[in-house]
Each structure stands twice: as structure tokens, then as C-alpha cells.
Amino acid sequence: MYTAFVIGNIASGKSCATRYLEQRGALRIDLDAMAKDLYVPGSQLVLDIAERFGYDVLAPDGGIDTRELSRVAFATPEDSADLNALVHPVLIEQLSLRLLPPLCCTVTAPDPELVVVEVSVASAFTDAFGLADEIIAITAPLDVRRERAIERGMDGLAFDERASCQPSEEGLCALAQVVIDNTAGDDSLFSSLDQWLADRHLLSAQEVTQ
Template identity: 60%
Template sequence: MFTVFVLGNIASGKSTACRYFESRGAMLIDLDELAKSLYVPGSDIVNALADEFGWDILDEEGGIRRSILASRAFASPDSVARLNGIVHPVLIEQLSLRILDPVCCTVSSPRYPFAVVEVSAPTGFEDAFGLADEILVISAPLSVRRERAIQRGMVPSDFDARSACQPDESALCNLATTVIDNSAADNSLFEQLDSWLACHGFIDTPDKEEADA
């Protein structure tokens, strides 16, 4: 299955782009949600996180208190790296199971035309990029993203702390096969996404749609 990893820093519009791809028929995999699904009480990964970030990140049932884990794991680039070192190997294995076609003696049509993997924290996850056919970055300047986040109710200091743990825009864009500019607050994001979809044959081009009509 054709697989595109979608990257973007906080308030870039990455999640909006991923949901739009899903509405266009993609299988959407949110890596954050996939990682959370691995946090099974008593599992090796949960025990390793507790050893690293403190056993008080666990609730009475042995599950992860996500807000406490996040406050510690995203406190600095070093703590993010420690979190990634625990979670990423298992995450990559589970992601592979979802997007790689099974080896079998019969050929069947995939349910989805393509897969979209939403990657919120690409730093340290580069080992998984070989699973992608394309890396797409949704980009916007830091000042634009900060203003958006604050307008949505995020505390400025929280944005600054989260942003400090993310790559700068130029470094992020250097990872990309394709960069989508989402600086403007208009429909240009969706127009660019439609162009990408049409170029890959996942939707008809506007000219063809008009001709068919």
C-alpha cells in the first residue's frame, strides 16, 4: 500500500491535513494514538516508562497518567529522546504490521487506496521513514503557529515549551519529499492537498472532473 508520512510542528495544520486525506479515502494512522494503545498495564513498555519517568505516572490500575507522563517526557529534548528510546522500537513494529502488505500466495485488492501516518514527533523516528513512500511536511512559520495555538486557547508558555522540543521549520522541511505551505488561513491548504492527491492518482484532476460532469 502506498504510504505517506505527514509531519508538522504544533499548530501547523498537520492534523487537519491528515483528516482531509482520510475524508478522501485514506487509511489514517495517528502515531500518538497508536503509541497510547501500547500502554497496557503491566506491559514491558509501561514498566520501562515508569522506571524512567517515575512510578507515580501510573494510576491505581497500573495505567499511564498521560498528563503526568507528558509533563515530564516533553520537558526537554533529552527527556523526549528518553521517551522515544522506549516507545519507538515497539511503535515501529506495530506500524509495520498495519501498513505492510502481508506475504501470501493470492492477490487481493486493498481496502484503502493509500495510508497516511500522522507523525507528531519526527525527531528520533527517522528509522521508520523507510516504511514511507513519501514524506510530506505541513509547514508554517513559528510566529504564525504560535498565534494560532494561543487563539485556540493554548497557554503561551505551554506552546513555547512544546515548540522548543520540536525541530525548527527548515530542519523539518529538509526531511520532506514534499512541503505544503500552510501559512495562510484560507483554503489554500486543501487546494494544495487536492493537487497532491491528483498527482498521485487518488482523485481526478479538476479538468477531468469538469469533463466528466
């Protein structure tokens, strides 16, 4: 099993990249979705988040209102760091269970050829990079990403708040072994991913050239 972490700032195209690789046959893990699954009503994590960000972040069922949490937790880099400090240890533990082979010899688990993990907050997740065989950065300039986000319906100020909590493109790319430029936002992204698969002999030739 080959594991690649795909990193990228908001509206860079990392979700598009991981979904494309999933279509090619990879197992895709979205860390944002995995984190939301951790917000179990009554859990210690939910209680810790509510104590730090206020009980308004609680949903009617006792879980987390992710929209409200995003609003308050991405207000400043300090707030984002505090949220990451609460969520990431639990998230890394769960991700390790998905990626590492079971300790018990009687337990069987799927062994996909390629696993791609979509990582939204790369700079705060570097302590988990040892779980990956390779880190791929999807990059695009800030102004291009802002325009894309607004075209998709995101408020410009909300984008600015989120972007201010993320690393520069240069800093992001420095975390990766492979950098794919998605400034164009066209099929060249898929061509680059196909070439990456071919260079590493991942997935069958038929899957890659479809």
C-alpha cells in the same frame, strides 16, 4: 497501496491535513493514538516509562496518565529523546504490521489505495521513513503556530516547551519530499492537498473534486 507520512511541528496543521485526506477516502493512522494504545497496564513498556519518568505517570488502572507523561517528558529535549527511545521501537513494530503485507498467504488484510500516517515527532522517527512512499511536511512559522495554539486554549509556556523539543521549520522541511505552506491556515491547505492527490492519480477524480 501508497503510503504518505505527514509531518509537522505543533499547531502546523498536520492533523487538519490528515483528517482532510481521510475524508477523501484515505486510511488515516495517528501515531500518537497508536502509541497510547501501547500503554497496556503491566506491560514492559509501561514499566520502563515509569522507571524513567517516575511512578506518578501511572494511571489508576496501571496504564499511563498521558497528561502527566506529557508534562514531564516534554520538559527538556533530553527527556523527549528518552521517551522516544522507549516508545519508538515498539511503535515502529506495530506500524510495520499495519503497513507491510502479511507474511502468511492465508491472511487477508485491507488494501486501501492511500494510507496517511500522522507523525508528530518526525526527527526522532526517521528510522521508519523507509515504510513510506513519500514524506509530506506541513509548515508554518513559529510565531503563527504559537498564536494558533494559544487560541485553541494551550498555555503559551506549554507551547514553548513543546516547540523547543521540535526541529526548526527548515530542519523539518529538509526531511520531506513535499512541503506544503500552511501559514495562511485557510482552504489553500486543502487545495494543495487536492493537487497532490491529482498529481499522483490517487483516489478517484470525483472524490478529489468534491
